[in-house]
Amino acid sequence: MFLSHRLDITNLINVQREHVLEIEFDSALKRAREIKDSYPNHKWVGYNGEMARLGARKAQYHWGWDWGPLLMTAGIWKTARLEVYSVRIDDIRTEIQLSKDRQQATVMSFAQISSDTSTAYRAVFTLHSMGHEIERKLVSIDANGKAEANINISNPQLWWPNGYGPQTLYEISVSVIKDGEEHHQVSKKFGIRSVEVVRQLDKYGKSFFFRINGVDVFCGGSCWIPADSFLPRIPKDKYRQWVELMAAGRQVMIRVWGGGIYEDDSFYDACDEYGIIVWQDFMFACGNYPTWPAMLDSIRREAICNVRRLRHHPAIVLYAGNNEDYQVQEQIGLTYDYEDKNRDNWLKSDFPARYIYEELLPGVIAEESPGAFYHPGSPWGDGKPTSDPSLDCVDRYAVWHGTQEKYQIFDRLGGRFNSEFGMEAFPHLETVDYFVERQIDRFPQSQVMDFHNKAAGHERRIATYLEENLRTSTDLETYIHLTQVVQAEAMLYAYRGWRRQWGDNRRCGGALVWQLNDCWPTISWAIVDYFLSPKPSYYAIARALSPVAVGIQREHHDWSLSHIRPPETAKYNLWVASSVQEEVVATVELRFISINTGSEIRESIRHHDVHVTPNGTTDIVVDGIIDYVQYPEPHVLAARVWIGDRVISRDIDWPQPYKYLGLADRGLEVNESVGTDDECIIVVSAKKPVKCLTFEERDGVKLSNSALDVVPGDDQTVTITGLKAGDKALGWKFLGQ
Known part of the structure; x- marks a missing residue:
């Protein structure tokens, strides 16, 4: 699923007749089971979905996850096309050398060119910035089809993360010409920036934070899963809407999770344009992956294919080998001797996937994207337990999972970089109404509701956090809001506390909530539901990241x-x-x-x-x-x-x-005034403190703020765009109402 294929059909084509391209697909589910049965000596262990998935290079979440359904797919999921050419540019790449003072940059550009003839072609490299041509170079193509050009830039315009500066993009174009005629042209956009992952010993252990263009960046953001169970139905503009939402919420980083896909080009393009830096997992998640020779060959080709596709994006700042596979090794007791550096021993052990993460993938990165930062896993213990808070990146799931600690102590539970943590909440009532068809099922504990929550023990865990913190209700609309209040409060305690630690010797380098989005209309950890409707937690995080x-x-x-x-x-x-x-x-x-x-x-x-x-x-x-x-x-x-x-x-x-608090009678006033045809202002005041005043989310309508706490003597304003004159006013609710 993660490979592109080019097949030469020249000798199969007869111009006198029609031709049919026919592709036969196995059932991924059945084929994976056959593969598993063929290798009985491998330990097929892990969590989420059935373990046969480990033998198939297919999006792992299609086997079902603790937030998504088992919906197995097969078929062409990206473009299929016929190309006819005499010469073509197979690939272009850029490497940037940026001086320490960032006043000089050298753009080293390389092109690989294929031709059906020995006729001499030449290559033209052209560098643009913001529509203006900077320099053009005409170069020869060597016998191996390679061409290269170096272009120097004084005072380069740097690419910055969201909130730190502009997202300036340059464009390199390569044209193949002969006798003054252009035969093929390819362009790629890139940014000029420096990235350093700072890992140094200090009084708290070993740091893990990002320094971009010499500036330390606190990476407040989210984890990303595929935006749909059926990938071809995600339009490109929807990817942009997701990234726009992150940028508006003051988020800086997105982590592309290893059980999904190497995302669509439009996703990374939007991250480049909005300054959302990307932590990119390779596609391995929650399991002990096998390593027979054909599998390793496939994985190598997969890694090369995708690194070549992605390496020009300035947004991508880290590649990670897997998601939680080292946790599987620890919890199940698979063999792992950190001090043993003999690669052959790794392949012979019952944890052979170590070879993928510590040899194969870093080798591909070194060859295809030299200078890019590679990390063996998320999380990764560097020879110590992955739960050690003094180390690198950790999954902080003592809240909700594990010992189910109170969210009020989130700040005590963090590590040097918190790459996963979360709290579940229901989506908005309109989303619930989408998947609950019968009135008889329209209550919080119905079978339909339970079916739309795939997390083990969700009934007990939601109930625990509600009963511990709030006055509960069985009224569906109130119940939904209560779960959202708990999620928003949990995120506030996490982001607020960990961001404070940023100023303490970079004790915490970032926080990525699990998760930003959903792949279907469901009940999950997402802070924005399937229909791009933000939950209150989205706004709580945005305020904490001001x-x-x-x-x-x-x-x-x-x-x-x-x-x-x-x-x-x-x-x-x-x-x-x-x-x-x-x-x-x-x-x-x-x-x-x-x-x-x-x-x-x-x-x-x-x-x-x-x-x-x-x-x-x-x-x-x-x-x-x-x-x-x-x-x-x-x-x-x-x-x-x-x-x-x-x-x-x-x-x-x-x-x-x-x-323990009585919060019903608050003297709340919500007054709306029209600003323009597309914008209005809401002014909120209260006579007594109000908790989590949440406005209705409506398709096409955007709020500057929501889930507000309001106190007397401090009126607050909310800007609403997309609400037309004559439209019904947005509904609202608050805790205790």
């Missing part, structure tokens, strides 16, 4: 252990996180507001002329004290940051759990 973001959080008090013994005091921390490269001067305010009355129970604290550390964290209050004896009224801690006279960030910390 260029300058205030954070306020009181220490966690485990109510499940203390019950009726509330603490007499609690510590809290107030800080500002920044991804801005220059120092900014701000005012930081902290208010203490009664949940029951909306009044301020003590004098607010205001810090003036705060010099916010560039690209780091500025602590405002460390271990401040809340005295519950003196101030027993349950209250929120409401923080704001001003630059000049403009509020640029808010954060509100609530006493936990929400189920």
